[in-house]
Amino acid sequence: MTITGLRPGFIPAVELAAQAAAFGRTTGEYMLDLLEVARARAYSPISGFRVGAVVLGASGSLSLGANIEFPGLPLNASVHAEQAALATAWHGGETALAALGVTAAPCGHCRQFLSELSGAADLPVVVAGHRRTTLGGLLPDAFGPADLGLQGGLLTPQHHALALARPSDDPLALAALEAAEAAYAPYSATYAGVAVVADGIVYQGRYAESAAFNPSLSPLQAALVAVAVSLEPFTRIERAVLVETEGPASQRSATEALLAAVAPKASLAYVRAIEGSTP
Ligand SMILES: [Zn+2]
The missing domain is CATH 3.40.140.10 (Cytidine Deaminase, domain 2)
Structure with a gap:
């Protein structure tokens, strides 16, 4: 039994920079190139609609995610691509995000989930084929952890004893x-x-x-x-x-x-x- 040190779909900063350079791309360009790689991971037997998402971490890492659907269960058991990419980054050790890229406009569910991040409103969001925006631009007047009196957010390291x-x-x-x-x-x-x-x-x-x-x-x-x-x-x-x-x-x-x-x-x-x- 092997517990891998590296989260699947998590590309550390050094490796990401080397890969981008090898293709003659900037990190920002390469991030969007990888959207299709992320989308290829989708499992959507119900909708047939494949979504890929990538997040650039504050450390310079890149994380992949895609939508996952579960036949035989209620639709609300589904995992959305943005949730998946954020989970990849979190499990990979990221404590803040620098940008999110996604192949289709984030749905309301994902805008809410992403609002759990500290400083969420300022998170740059790039939807393939559209102009760059921010999460705050997509979800003004958001309800988040601060409304319930919390400091920090989803990527704030947790250490429960x-x-x-x-x-x-x-x-x-x-x-x-x-x-x-x-x-x-x-x-x-x-x-x-x-x-x-x-x-x-x-x-x-x-x-x-x-x-x-x-x-x-x-x-x-x-x-x-x-x-x-x-x-x-x-x-x-x-x-x-x-x-x-x-x-x-x-x-x-x-x-x-x-x-x-x-x-x-x-x-x-x-x-x-x-x-x-x-x-
Ligand atoms: Zn969504």
């Missing part, structure tokens, strides 16, 4: 715990993380809440973003672990339903975490 309620040396449970420790759950304070293994590779997913609640991204959705960006079929997932603290916003039933829909043969373990471990 968690421990498994019953100690385990299962690498998948420990990977899920690591994801839960970095989860962004300021509204419910219910920290959750998932780890899945497919073909020997472990993919982690952190739970990300939205001030508007509905656009929140579940930890399994976040893990499936990495699986999809890797072009690994969901049916190759053999096992999953959900680690969660006790609180009012459990991921348990939604995770069971989503995993059963994408990987019917995969097993899921639910593991309780407790707060207050000493680092």
Whole structure:
């Protein structure tokens, strides 16, 4: 079982600069070139509509994302491309974004999800074939974390001191715990993380809440973003672990339903975490 150090779809700054130079492109040009690479990762068996998104991180990295749809589940289980690209950047270690590029105009759901970022209004947004704008231009008078009295936002590093309620040396449970420790759950304070293994590779997913609640991204959705960006079929997932603290916003039933829909043969373990471990 391998826990890769690098998030699938996450291109570190040095590598991005080298790739752009090799093609004789500026970073900004290359970012838009990669939109089609991102779109090729889309999984949209319901709509047939493929969306690609890329985000440039403040560190100079680039992250890919694409839309993912899940037959057999309600439409609101879908992951949008902008959510996927942001999840890639977050799991890759980015703490701020410099720009977002997307192949189609961001929908209202995504504008709201992106409003969870600190300084969201100033985020430059480039929609392929359109003039550059900002998130604030696309969503004036936005409702975000500051309206609920929060400082910071989705990419602000989180370090919850968690421990498994019953100690385990299962690498998948420990990977899920690591994801839960970095989860962004300021509204419910219910920290959750998932780890899945497919073909020997472990993919982690952190739970990300939205001030508007509905656009929140579940930890399994976040893990499936990495699986999809890797072009690994969901049916190759053999096992999953959900680690969660006790609180009012459990991921348990939604995770069971989503995993059963994408990987019917995969097993899921639910593991309780407790707060207050000493680092
Ligand atoms: Zn959207």
